[in-house]
Structure formats: structure tokens, C-alpha cells
Amino acid sequence: MKKVHNKKYLFSLWQALSFFILLIFSPDYSFASEAREIYLKYRCIKCHSMKSENIEPLKEELLKGKKIIDHSGVGLEYDAEWLKKWLLKEVEKDGEKHRVKFKGSPQELDTLTRWLVEKKERINPEEIRKWYREIIGRQ
Numbered sequence: 001m002k003k004v005h006n007k008k009y010l011f012s013l014w015q016a017l018s019f020f021i022l023l024i025f026s027p028d029y030s031f032a033s034e035a036r037e038i039y040l041k042y043r044c045i046k047c048h049s050m051k052s053e054n055i056e057p058l059k060e061e062l063l064k065g066k067k068i069i070d071h072s073g074v075g076l077e078y079d080a081e082w083l084k085k086w087l088l089k090e091v092e093k094d095g096e097k098h099r100v101k102f103k104g105s106p107q108e109l110d111t112l113t114r115w116l117v118e119k120k121e122r123i124n125p126e127e128i129r130k131w132y133r134e135i136i137g138r139q
């Protein structure tokens with residue numbers, strides 16, 4: 001009896017393990033984590049956040065009172081081609097270009113913009129402000 005039980009246990013352990021291995025090696029997962037790394041590496045979080053992905057803006061920038069723009073729904077407004085040009089300061093919005101020019105490689109820009117256009121979550125601005133206040137208030 002005991003042996004059967006052990007076998008079952010081992011089987012579900014194996015199932016759980018293979019699930020995680022598949023997840024980690026799935027192209028979607030590595031693409032998203034690579035894009036996230038690029039977003040952090042080029043310091044987008046100095047001026048932006050992404051609540052839907054739980055990517056916080058830098059607390060020091062919030063403390064300075066800097067206006068942060070959240071990117072949870074950025075894909076509802078722009079496509080990848082426009083975003084690429086925007087990040088390279090080749091297009092204007094309301095008569096202005098982006099504050100900083102993207103310094104990474106074309107592949108990084110491609111990964112970053114493909115990931116950004118997937119972000120299509122509408123979040124209430126009040127909820128975002130509340131989240132920023134929580135970050136500021138945290139030790």
C-alpha cells in the first residue's frame with residue numbers, strides 16, 4: 001500500500017517539475033523575461049512603470065515628485081513601428097520627441113517594442129496613484 005502511495009507522489013512531483021521546465025524553456029516565457037530585463041536595463045523605470053507586470057517605478061523618482069507614466073495599456077495606443085521610431089526620437093507626439101534616445105541594439109529594441117505592444121490592460125489612474133503612494137510609504 002505504502003509503495004503505491006509513494007509512486008503516486010513521485011509521479012505528481014515529476015509532473016510539477018516538467019511543467020516548470022516547459023514553462024522556463026517556452027519561447028513566450030524567455031521572450032517576456034528578456035524584454036523585462038531590457039526595460040529595467042535601460043532605466044525606463046526612472047520615468048515609467050508597468051502595474052500589470054508589477055514593474056515599479058524608482059522610488060527616488062517618485063519622491064522627487066516626477067510624473068511617472070504607466071505602460072500597462074501602452075499597446076492599446078501604439079504599434080511596434082511607431083514605438084521603435086518614438087524610442088529612437090524619430091517621431092513627435094504633441095510636437096515633442098521622447099525625452100531619451102534608446103541606446104540598445106536593434107534586436108533589443110525589437111524585443112522591447114514587441115513586448116510593449118502586448119500590454120493592453122486598462123487600469124484606473126486612481127489605482128495607479130494609490131500604488132505609487134504605497135511605494136512611497138514603504139520602508
Ligand code: HEC
Nearest residue numbers: 042043044046047048069074083093094096098099100102
Ligand atoms: C527621463 C525620463 C524618461 C525615461 C528614462 C524614459 N521615458 Fe518614456 N517618456 C517620458 C516622458 C516625459 C514621456 C511623455 C511624453 C509625452 O507624452 O509627450 C514618455 C513617453 C513614453 C511613451 C509614450 C507613452 C504614452 O502613453 O504617452 C513610451 C511608449 C515610452 N515613453 C517608453 C519608454 C521606454 C521603453 C523607456 C526605456 C527604454 C523610456 N520610455 C524611458 C520620459 C522618459
